Amino acid sequence: xxxxxxxxxxxxxxxxxxxxxxxxxxxxxxxxxxxxxxxxxxxxxxxxxxxxxxxxxxxxxxxxxxxxxxxxxxxxxxxxxxxxxxxxxxxxxxxxxxxxxxxxxxxxxxxxxxxxxxxxxxxxxxxxxxxxxxxxxxxxxxxxxxxxxxxxxxxxxxxxxxxxxxxxxxxxxxxxxxxxxxxxxxxxxxxxxxxxxxxxxxxxxxxxxxxxxxxxxxxxxxxxxxxxxxxxxxxxxxxxxxxxxxxxxxxxxxxxxxxxxxxxxxxxxxxxxxxxxxxxxxxxxxxxxxxxxxxxxxxxxxxxxxxxxxxxxxxxxxxxxxxxxxxxxxxxxxxxxxxxxxxxxxxxxxxxxxxxxxxxxxxxxxxxxxxxxxxxxxxxxxxxxxxxxxxxxxxxxxxxxxxxxxxxxxxxxxxxxxxxxxxxxxxxxxxxxxxxxxxxxxxxxxxxxxxxxxxxxxxxxxxxxxxxxxxxxxxxxxxxxxxxxxxxxxxxxxxxxxxxxxxxxxxxxxxxxxxxxxxxxxxxxxxxxxxxxxxxxxxxxxxxxxxxxxxxxxxxxxxxxxxxxxxxxxxxxxxxxxxxxxxxxxxxxxxxx
Amino acid sequence: xxxxxxxxxxxxxxxxxxxxxxxxxxxxxxxxxxxxxxxxxxxxxxxxxxxxxxxxxxxxxxxxxxx
Ligand SMILES: Nc1ncnc2c1ncn2[C@@H]1O[C@H](COP(=O)(O)OP(=O)(O)OP(=O)(O)O)[C@@H](O)[C@H]1O
Ligand SMILES: [Mg+2]
Numbered sequence: 033x034x035x036x037x038x039x040x041x042x043x044x045x046x047x048x049x050x051x052x053x054x055x056x057x058x059x060x061x062x063x064x065x066x067x068x069x070x071x072x073x074x075x076x077x078x079x080x081x082x083x084x085x086x087x088x089x090x091x092x093x094x095x096x097x098x099x100x101x102x103x104x105x106x107x108x109x110x111x112x113x114x115x116x117x118x119x120x121x122x123x124x125x126x127x128x129x130x131x132x133x134x135x136x137x138x139x140x141x142x143x144x145x146x147x148x149x150x151x152x153x154x155x156x157x158x159x160x161x162x163x164x165x166x167x168x169x170x171x172x173x174x175x176x177x178x179x180x181x182x183x184x185x186x187x188x189x190x191x192x193x194x195x196x197x198x199x200x201x202x203x204x205x206x207x208x209x210x211x212x213x214x215x216x217x218x219x220x221x222x223x224x225x226x227x228x229x230x231x232x233x234x235x236x237x238x239x240x241x242x243x244x245x246x247x248x249x250x251x252x253x254x255x256x257x258x259x260x261x262x263x264x265x266x267x268x269x270x271x272x273x274x275x276x277x278x279x280x281x282x283x284x285x286x287x288x289x290x291x292x293x294x295x296x297x298x299x300x301x302x303x304x305x306x307x308x309x310x311x312x313x314x315x316x317x318x319x320x321x322x323x324x325x326x327x328x329x330x331x332x333x334x335x336x337x338x339x340x341x342x343x344x345x346x347x348x349x350x351x352x353x354x355x356x357x358x359x360x361x362x363x364x365x366x367x368x369x370x371x372x373x374x375x376x377x378x379x380x381x382x383x384x385x386x387x388x389x390x391x392x393x394x395x396x397x398x399x400x401x402x403x404x405x406x407x408x409x410x411x412x413x414x415x416x417x418x419x420x421x422x423x424x425x426x427x428x429x430x431x432x433x434x435x436x437x438x439x440x441x442x443x444x445x446x447x448x449x450x451x452x453x454x455x456x457x458x459x460x461x462x463x464x465x466x467x468x469x470x471x472x473x474x475x476x477x478x479x480x481x482x483x484x485x486x487x488x489x490x491x492x493x494x495x496x497x498x499x500x501x502x503x504x505x506x507x508x509x510x511x512x513x514x515x516x517x518x519x520x521x522x523x524x525x526x527x528x529x530x531x532x533x534x535x536x537x538x539x540x541x542x543x544x545x546x547x548x549x550x551x552x553x554x555x556x557x558x559x560x561x562x563x564x565x566x567x568x569x570x571x572x573x574x575x576x577x578x579x580x581x582x583x584x585x586x587x588x589x590x591x592x593x594x595x596x597x598x599x600x601x602x603x604x605x606x607x608x609x610x611x612x613x614x615x616x617x618x619x620x621x622x623x624x625x
Numbered sequence: 626x627x628x629x630x631x632x633x634x635x636x637x638x639x640x641x642x643x644x645x646x647x648x649x650x651x652x653x654x655x656x657x658x659x660x661x662x663x664x665x666x667x668x669x670x671x672x673x674x675x676x677x678x679x680x681x682x683x684x685x686x687x688x689x690x691x692x
Contacts (some may be wrong), residue, residue: 082684260664267665274631295659299667309678376659478664486670502672506656516636516691517643528636538671539656543683547632558644561636565653583669607653 054483056224057214063122064286066091067522068214069472071480077473082213088468091117093202095157098190102209111352114140116157122288126201129153137341139352154198154422160190180369203244211250224253228261228471228481230290232308253482254496258283259292261474262427263301271463273451276534278422289405291412295536305416312404314432320397322354324586325374328387335381335525350380366434385414389458395437402441409442419570421597425451428467432468505538510604511568514561525603551617560611567602
């Protein structure tokens with residue numbers, strides 16, 4: 033259901049409506065990138081670009097002289113001004129200084145203990161303070177009487193100074209700039225925002241984010257779990273998929289891998305299982321890629337270069353340059369099958385570097401990361417008591433999930449019918465399956481939904497709070513359906529089976545289906561069916577692969593069996609039956625229907 | 626009626642000599658406790674039904690009147 037099909041109030045629209053949508057936005061705020069989405073006139077959620085034309089806005093704040101940079105411009109400061117460039121603050125929100133591991137090497141401003149707030153992480157940066165303005169003529173003296181005539185002092189040079197920001201303050205600065213970008217785009221004040229949060233954010237972290245956002249002037253309508261944002265974004269698309277299905281969300285960002293297994297039932301969603309792994313992400317891909325290029329550079333120029341990790345100061349700077357450059361390389365690789373380049377001016381010792389890598393080679397380099405994701409996916413699904421064959425759809429989230437090699441790796445384990453944005457072709461060119469914008473789009477739709485509640489019952493509004501007890505539901509544990517008994521049906525359940533209420537469906541629930549029944553030639557026109565609860569499973573059969581003729585003397589390899597999976601249904605309990613006359617039957621070619 | 630899912634199946638006529646089975650259980654298997662994601666129009670509809678104590682039939686009637 034699109035927001036446009038959710039009118040609020042009476043059918044007659046007010047005449048002077050300018051825009052059907054409230055000026056609300058969706059924001060996703062990752063550890064490395066953020067994005068903002070709004071609703072277009074057509075009711076579609078779309079990511080907007082900031083003033084620098086970026087849709088993926090780097091979560092970085094840098095100080096240089098009197099200037100402050102935010103976004104990609106700030107990220108570029110990591111090369112020459114890393115000590116005054118702040119990155120990676122999202123993951124530190126709501127954390128105490130003592131909770132932050134100190135062993136991680138950083139290539140940006142170090143995290144320090146705040147000089148006056150106990151156990152508070154902070155950053156200290158060097159800035160230039162604009163010189164104080166000349167004293168105004170009416171400056172007060174200590175006795176509060178107008179001072180004697182003051183000669184205006186000439187404006188002097190800016191003064192070097194240090195400034196300390198808490199993680200929360202940096203977040204506020206950053207979110208304020210997002211808000212500003214959104215308001216510039218909309219041409220009006222933003223009235224509220226839904227911000228996505230990772231599943232591992234606890235209440236302290238959520239509260240810290242809320243506070244930083246409110247301090248930035250953002251009215252937070254809801255902090256929405258990333259899985260929820262996906263569910264909203266997806267339910268707004270017409271994919272042709274069954275409205276009742278099991279969905280796997282694979283979020284590969286920069287700093288972690290987040291997996292969620294969802295039960296989606298006509299738009300109602302809940303988690304069956306989830307997991308988070310901070311050792312897999314785009315950062316690992318970057319490390320492998322810059323190592324690859326550093327090796328190539330060393331080979332080409334005979335200049336040694338050691339990165340990831342780099343110890344030498346020159347190597348560190350080269351590493352920072354490579355890291356910026358591979359961002360482009362990766363995006364090219366995911367967008368097109370051809371080779372992608374990586375160019376860095378004066379990488380080391382004044383030597384320029386241009387290298388290239390094709391998708392095959394790239395996939396080879398990062399295979400370990402793909403495999404780690406695959407292993408985690410298998411663990412998650414198994415842990416939920418399901419099989420990969422029970423998953424109907426994969427949704428990709430996060431920049432690193434744009435890489436086709438990841439989808440190819442996962443595809444091995446899933447049925448051929450699995451629906452992914454790659455199989456659907458919706459991933460390219462910012463399509464509806466675009467993993468980099470899906471969270472912000474989901475949040476924008478949710479913001480619109482919340483804004484439309486207006487004078488709705490307060491109880492209904494409260495149900496969107498994260499601690500609401502309306503979130504608790506009871507759900508079925510077995511699939512229930514109807515069985516039309518058939519003659520000669522020795523196979524299977526003994527008739528035509530139609531699943532109605534899948535297991536893991538919240539109750540109360542209603543399913544209505546329509547289909548034709550073949551009533552045969554006699555005039556009795558009776559229909560009967562039984563209602564059963566069933567047990568579902570997956571049958572795995574191992575079959576020997578076809579024998580390949582081996583040449584004389586060749587060692588016969590131990591061939592692995594091929595697994596063939598098939599879904600199975602067993603009758604568990606009959607709940608009832610119905611026999612009725614088909615009064616409205618029509619005769620067609622001598623048979624009643 | 627809301628959301629009628631049209632299926633392409635055609636079950637055959639009543640089996641000769643079919644007798645209704647006696648229900649082996651009074652009710653469905655025990656339900657499980659889950660936590661919904663507070664997101665999207667379906668959740669809103671679910672909450673509205675719950676808050677206003679509406680049945681699916683009430684909702685149908687309502688939709689019918691709105692037309
Ligand atoms: N088109 C692309 N192809 C491949 N990798 C990409 C692409 N776009 C972005 N990335 C990479 O994805 C990562 C950023 O993804 P994303 O914005 O989802 O992370 P995040 O949400 O900020 O991080 P996290 O979820 O860890 O907090 C970076 O490593 C970036 O280099
Ligand atoms: Mg992320």
